[in-house]
Amino acid sequence: MKESLAQRYRKTVEFMFGRLPMYHRIGVKAYKKDMQNIRSLLEFLGNPHERCTCIHVGGTNGKGSTSHMISAVLQAHGIRTGLFISPHYRDYRERVKVNGMLVDKAFVVDFIARIQPLIEEIQPSFFEMTAAMAFEYFTRQQVQAAVVEVGLGGRLDSTNVISPVLSVITNISYDHMHLLGNTLPEIAFEKAGIIKTGVPVVIGESHPESAPVFKAKAASVGAPVYFADEHFQAVIRTENFHTTVFDIYKDGQLFLPNLELNLSGGYQRLNLQTVLQATELLKPVFHLEEDGIRAGLAQVKKLTNMTGRWELIGENPPVLADSAHNESGIAAIMDHLGKMSFQHLHIVIGMVSDKDLSGVLHILPRTATYYFAKADVPRAMDAEKLRDAAVTAGFKGRAYRSVRQALQAAKRRAGPGDLVLVCGSVFVVAEVV
Secondary structure, eight states: OOOHHHHHHHHHHHHHHHOOOOOOHOGGOOOOOOOHHHHHHHHHOOGGGGGGGGEEEESSSSSSHHHHHHHHHHHHHTOOEEEEEOSSSSGGGGGGEETEEOOOHHHHHHHHHHHHHHHHHHHHOOHHHHHHHHHHHHHHHSSSEEEEEESSSSSSSSGOOOOOEEEEEEEOOOHHHHHHOSSHHHHHHGGGGGOOTTOOOSSSSOOTHHHHHHHHHHHHOOOOEEGGGGEEEEEEEEESOOOOOEEEETEEEEEEEEEESSSSSSTHHHHEEEEHHHHHHHHHHHHHHHHHHHHHTHHHHHTTTOOSEEEEEEETTTTEOOOOSSSSHHHHHHHHHTSSSSSOOEEEEETTTTOOHHHHHSSOTSSSSEEEOSSTTTTTHHHHHHHHHHHHHTTTEEEEEEHHHHHHHHHHHHOOTTTEEEEEEEEHHHTTT
């Protein structure tokens, strides 16, 4: 009996997940500090990345939101736009989109079958195969622009084969230190690897430890460098769970009053500043105009099919989910929660085993009630281990067998006026959004 496309797609994705290492599932063992495989795959495909007009987006936090915003702005101008991101939440195909539409299942199946001989020969990683697939799909779909998010680091990332028209580095903070370095300058060096000869680069946040690294790299290759927070200031006027309205100042002068962004979370302010600096540099390339910029930012989620970032997934009580998973990301969430009005906070949390647990616990509020859970991936930290460490540090809460059970318990216990937050890991959020 002939297999259906759905069956073949499922088997293809299972093959990719099961046979080959995937960093977000197993961690450091899947990370390859070598770009030979991706180059071999792309050469086999006829180097499709060389036929894409790309914007390259890296950084520690915010690169996903920034990539979606840039894509939305381009789409609002009628530009056929590819978007390559990671990780995914519900469906593997979320990683590769064109105008917000997920890559076709048939293309995924056929692509893996096509490169099967090379898979057997060079044993590429999960991410290497997916990056090659994205470039091939974008070429086949005749995209006019491709927003490409760095997977990990920058210098040796599989996406760093492209020659973009613009490079963007959102910020630098401590994450993946076992791979990228133990100091901010060391991490910045790896992120700065996406800066290309003569290609403008936007740095989202200036920091005294990382800025000299970026300036030195840019100078060495003749790349104009722009620090977004030195030129743009986004001031929040109003916000709710769905939308934030900003006044935008450029070099101290009111530039875009009442700019609507249909993303919530105060930390998006910095990402928005980065995007606006990027759009200034992309204006002559894609003929961007204010109306299109406003239209794109007002419809980011709809245009790009974005999920998992400060997302309201339930009401009565309100349940927010955010995939922040390191110290700076969770600190940004806590800062925003401090400006919100609610009676008691319930936090459903799970972590991965290679994160700095002590650093995260130092940021989380001890007054909240906690529901500790283990996401269904090998890399996830055991819920009891997480609970024990948290209780020792002065937190109150219980461990649960699954993320869904933890969320159900939180919703049962939450009273009128309370707020439930789901956070700590992309995989925790993926099980509930």
